[in-house]
Amino acid sequence: MSTHPNVTVIDRMTTAVFENDRDTLADLFTQDMELHVRGPLPSAGDYTGVDGFLSALGTVFELTDGDVKIEQLFCIADDRWGTEWEHAVFGRQGRTLEAKNAFVYQFDGGRIGEMWMICAAPAGSESFWE
Amino acid sequence: MTSPSGPSGTRSSRTKLSSVGEGIDRGRDAFNRQAWRRAYEQLSSAARDEPLEVDDLERLASAAYLAGRSEDSCEVWARAHEECARVGEVARAARCAFWLAFALLNNGELARGGGWVDRAQRLLDKRKLKCVEQGYLRYAAALRSVFSGDVEVARAGFNHAAKVGERFRDPEISALARIGEGRCLVYLGEVAKGVALLDEAMVAVGAGEVSPIATGDAYCTVIEGCQETFDVRRAFEWTAALSQWCDSQPELVLYRGQCLLHRAELMLLRGAWTDAVDEVERACSRLADAVSHPVLGAVSYLRGELHRLRGELSEAEHSYRTANDAGRDPQPGLALLRLAQGRVDAAEAAIHRVRDEAEDPITRARILGPYVEIALAADDLAGARAAADDLATIGAELDQPLLRAISLQVTGAVLLAEDDPHAALVSLRRSWGVWRELEAPYEAARSRVLIALACRALGDEDGAEMELDAARAVFSELGAAPDVVRADSFSRLSDRRVPGPLSARELEVLTLVAKGNKNREIADQLVISEKTVASHLSHILTKLGLPSRTAATAYAFKQGLVS
Numbered sequence: 001m002s003t004h005p006n007v008t009v010i011d012r013m014t015t016a017v018f019e020n021d022r023d024t025l026a027d028l029f030t031q032d033m034e035l036h037v038r039g040p041l042p043s044a045g046d047y048t049g050v051d052g053f054l055s056a057l058g059t060v061f062e063l064t065d066g067d068v069k070i071e072q073l074f075c076i077a078d079d080r081w082g083t084e085w086e087h088a089v090f091g092r093q094g095r096t097l098e099a100k101n102a103f104v105y106q107f108d109g110g111r112i113g114e115m116w117m118i119c120a121a122p123a124g125s126e127s128f129w130e
Numbered sequence: 131m132t133s134p135s136g137p138s139g140t141r142s143s144r145t146k147l148s149s150v151g152e153g154i155d156r157g158r159d160a161f162n163r164q165a166w167r168r169a170y171e172q173l174s175s176a177a178r179d180e181p182l183e184v185d186d187l188e189r190l191a192s193a194a195y196l197a198g199r200s201e202d203s204c205e206v207w208a209r210a211h212e213e214c215a216r217v218g219e220v221a222r223a224a225r226c227a228f229w230l231a232f233a234l235l236n237n238g239e240l241a242r243g244g245g246w247v248d249r250a251q252r253l254l255d256k257r258k259l260k261c262v263e264q265g266y267l268r269y270a271a272a273l274r275s276v277f278s279g280d281v282e283v284a285r286a287g288f289n290h291a292a293k294v295g296e297r298f299r300d301p302e303i304s305a306l307a308r309i310g311e312g313r314c315l316v317y318l319g320e321v322a323k324g325v326a327l328l329d330e331a332m333v334a335v336g337a338g339e340v341s342p343i344a345t346g347d348a349y350c351t352v353i354e355g356c357q358e359t360f361d362v363r364r365a366f367e368w369t370a371a372l373s374q375w376c377d378s379q380p381e382l383v384l385y386r387g388q389c390l391l392h393r394a395e396l397m398l399l400r401g402a403w404t405d406a407v408d409e410v411e412r413a414c415s416r417l418a419d420a421v422s423h424p425v426l427g428a429v430s431y432l433r434g435e436l437h438r439l440r441g442e443l444s445e446a447e448h449s450y451r452t453a454n455d456a457g458r459d460p461q462p463g464l465a466l467l468r469l470a471q472g473r474v475d476a477a478e479a480a481i482h483r484v485r486d487e488a489e490d491p492i493t494r495a496r497i498l499g500p501y502v503e504i505a506l507a508a509d510d511l512a513g514a515r516a517a518a519d520d521l522a523t524i525g526a527e528l529d530q531p532l533l534r535a536i537s538l539q540v541t542g543a544v545l546l547a548e549d550d551p552h553a554a555l556v557s558l559r560r561s562w563g564v565w566r567e568l569e570a571p572y573e574a575a576r577s578r579v580l581i582a583l584a585c586r587a588l589g590d591e592d593g594a595e596m597e598l599d600a601a602r603a604v605f606s607e608l609g610a611a612p613d614v615v616r617a618d619s620f621s622r623l624s625d626r627r628v629p630g631p632l633s634a635r636e637l638e639v640l641t642l643v644a645k646g647n648k649n650r651e652i653a654d655q656l657v658i659s660e661k662t663v664a665s666h667l668s669h670i671l672t673k674l675g676l677p678s679r680t681a682a683t684a685y686a687f688k689q690g691l692v693s
Contacts, residue, residue, distance in 0.1 A: 017260075017297075018264065019290055021293065066298035066299030068298065069259065069260070071257055071258060071260075072260075
């Protein structure tokens with residue numbers, strides 16, 4: 001079975017995040033793209049556009065001083081929807097936090113129009129970010 | 131009840147374990163003190179008795195590399211990589227593979243190095259892992275591209291690596307990648323942008339934010355970049371910083387050879403030729419047991435240059451061959467050697483070939499000075515003019531004093547050959563002024579010889595002789611025997627010439643005798659035996675019809691060989 005083009009869009013978006021590649025993200029998002037972050041993360045909230053998206057993720061990189069490792073466990077998509085499950089490891093001030101993150105993507109003409117990120121970190125993990 | 135061997139066997143094992151543990155502790159301690167050889171010895175000895183943890187394998191591999199044991203280092207990085215991969219630490223396995231590839235690529239082993247980059251990349255891709263190691267591997271892939279000559283692809287790769295480094299706030303990969311990108315931009319003609327990137331990256335290096343391996347590599351890469359752009363001021367600055375860094379780690383071998391090489395190159399420019407010879411010899415001895423072919427080639431080339439300038443033509447030939455064997459193109463030095471040997475056709479063929487191969491302006495700029503000199507000797511005035519104009523265009527773009535001085539000098543030489551001494555004099559005097567500002571006595575004296583010829587063409591014989599005298603004194607002081615002979619050949623005052631057929635080497639020995647050196651000291655300076663010095667001196671006395679060493683000294687002063 002060949003990979004759906006929207007899976008490639010998600011993979012390209014992930015790579016662009018890690019390369020801080022604003023131009024590629026602008027290509028992959030609709031202009032009014034919305035991001036909703038939920039769960040015990042310091043950046044939980046709602047964001048719009050490339051700037052909002054990068055500021056949400058930037059907070060995580062800032063607080064961990066870049067000590068972030070993300071492993072994609074699976075990713076599937078069709079023309080309208082996509083979903084991704086990843087294992088994340090964060091390091092901060094000598095401590096390590098492992099979490100599973102779920103993503104849901106809504107596509108609009110091959111671009112990401114809306115996405116949800118739900119962090120499923122263990123109970124009490126809020127203190128990691130304080 | 132235990133068997134007789136039991137307790138003693140247990141005690142022995144315990145003692146051995148304790149001794150291994152102490153060895154590891156001593157190795158770690160040496161590593162922290164940057165005593166690389168001792169760290170390597172302690173940790174490799176401990177590793178023979180008990181498998182090391184990955185942390186210690188990484189220390190051992192780094193220490194081995196810095197102590198000049200590149201092959202051992204690669205073997206340990208491979209072991210650390212396998213251990214990390216075995217326990218599922220994929221990112222760390224990729225990092226170990228990176229350092230292994232880094233060593234191999236920098237040693238010119240592109241296939242082996244590239245293989246490790248691909249292997250590590252596959253590991254990360256298979257796990258769909260996003261981590262800072264992606265940036266390290268991007269950097270290594272770009273390094274492979276640059277060594278393969280694909281500068282445009284390399285630039286893009288370094289840029290990606292730098293972005294990953296910034297995202298992950300990793301100063302090491304950010305600095306290395308920015309330096310790589312800066313060098314590529316210089317090659318691609320965007321010199322100012324490239325140099326700005328180099329300066330920016332070196333802030334992190336100077337602040338001690340990167341590992342010793344990356345620090346040494348950064349210094350050497352930036353110094354090479356400065357030399358490529360003829361930026362003497364920056365080259366001096368960074369060479370001084372590299373020297374200080376090397377001196378703070380007496381057991382450092384890896385970058386010591388490069389450091390001595392860079393110092394020698396600057397000494398050559400500043401006219402400290404004897405010191406430059408010493409530095410080259412020290413660099414060679416440093417490299418003898420830690421062969422790094424690219425550096426060995428560069429050191430041998432520089433040694434060839436020093437021999438050529440001093441008129442030791444067969445020694446120069448040998449050094450250029452050694453440089454070539456080590457992978458360093460022996461040009462343009464070899465072409466100039468052929469010119470000095472009177473083989474103008476061979477010199478011309480070689481320099482044409484080299485110029486045709488030099489595609490980018492930076493590489494061409496290094497060739498065009500010698501090209502003009504050889505073209506003029508071959509009566510190819512049109513070729514000399516075209517090369518001088520090309521150099522002037524590149525010089526205007528780079529705007530560096532060193533390149534400006536070379537350009538003005540060769541333009542002056544061409545104008546002289548074109549029978550325009552007025553214009554030649556203007557260009558040559560400006561060239562001489564810049565050489566003086568750069569404190570480059572040999573090149574300044576070469577400009578003065580040309581100024582003398584321009585004065586003579588304008589009928590000013592006194593001016594010509596004074597310029598020749600001044601140039602000759604500098605050449606004598608430096609031991610530039612062929613230039614002394616050349617300056618004499620232009621002089622119309624026959625009594626200023628050194629009578630008798632003294633060879634270049636004999637002239638050099640006579641100069642050193644006159645400066646008060648004993649035979650032992652002369653032997654050390656010229657890297658020949660004391661017996662050979664005595665033999666040269668005997669020939670000098672015979673040829674000049676002089677009775678003693680004292681008479682030879684008086685003669686040398688009278689002839690202006692020493693001031």
